[in-house]
Amino acid sequence: MHYTAIIVVGARPNFMKAAPIFTQCKKFHEITPILVHTGQHYDKELSRVFFDDLKLPKPNFYLGVGSGTHSEQSGQIMIEFEKILGKLDPDIVVVVGDVNSTLACALATAKYRCGKHKYSPVIAHVEAGLRSNDWHMPEEVNRRLTDALADLLFTTELSGQENLVKEGITSDKIYHVGNVMIDSLLSYKKQAEKSCILEQLKLKKIEYAVLTMHRPENVDAKETLAGFLAAFEKISKSIKIVFPVHPRTKKMFDRHGLKTDFLKATPPLGYLDFLKLLANANFVLTDSGGIQEETTVLNIPCLTLRENTERPVTVDKGTNIIVGKDPDSIVEQVGKILSGERKRGQMPEFWDGKAAQRICKIVFNYLKV
Ligand code: UD1
16 A cells, blocks of 8 residues: 655644654555645745755755735635645645644644545644634634644643543554654754854853744734843843844834844744754743754753743743733843853753654554554
8 A cells, every 4th residue: 555645744843743744654665645835934044944954955846935914815725725736635734833834734633534434534733632622813713723723643741641531532643752843953053053043143152142032922912022021131231142033023122113232133943043043042032933953952951932832841840930011020031041040951851862763653554554
């Protein structure tokens, strides 16, 4: 038997998760992996750089969907992805993470197979079960609904498994396999050391902090953004803050006319440059999901600029502290880190570089029967 497996990517945090799955799938001669890029992210810095850094081949299909409101973007992805399903009639569709492309492609697949006798294409969700319990986050909507549609749910941490079982998903569908994003981190860490980004930005190891911020709830409202900036301005008196700026955040700085000259802003960085920047930082301030996990593995203190996390293992075992949005608390926590109070992390279970290998074995065995 021969199987066709579509692997979907759409936005920046998908690429480092899909790359090891694509590579491992190729090791099974019975599986042909097909890479579909929805085009949710299209700028070179948010997309093509990652294909180059992670040695991902050019996508087999590029849907060119681009930006829009959530419904416009999701609807357009569904319309275009349905055409690919019709063309290939794949055996399995693998979606990763929690972006709009994740849910839109899972939903299009679920609709495509309606009325068929077999559950084919199978829907697999990688990074299943994470929950912030905050339905105002678009990612939470994407996670919950994708998990409800999936036949195979691959979790990165035990909380994921527990959440899914609580929601009534039967345990025979759930596989705790570890973290594919950490597969990429571990396999590219050595290569990232060769990046010249510190020289280019005139930085020295430990003598700077890294900041990333792009969540709508943090950057869209002027007052919230200004509160963060007030905290960062205070912190910048003690340590340089390097800030690769996401296009959404840049738009908001321009729209609100806010001053950011106390930050060392850069355009978004590629995978290897960013990994090098993180690995050598004193600490990290972020509202990203993935960076909470990467800093845990790199053993770099991470202050998460949110009220919650869907990745509790990074707090329980890792270097992450949920610091929230209050400027005084942010400044206070940074003060503790700079005075030597640094949280040390342990590696969560199965964050060992072999998650994609486990996933592909399970997928193959599932398709065979
Ligand atoms: C998306 C994901 C988010 C993820 C983030 C990582 C959803 C709902 N959100 O958020 O989970 O953490 O990616 O980056 O899927 N833009 C560009 N160039 C691009 C893409 C977008 O300039 O290549 C601008 C557009 O003006 C767009 C805005 O950024 O309106 C937001 O893009 P969008 O994909 O809607 O959401 P992100 O904020 O990037």
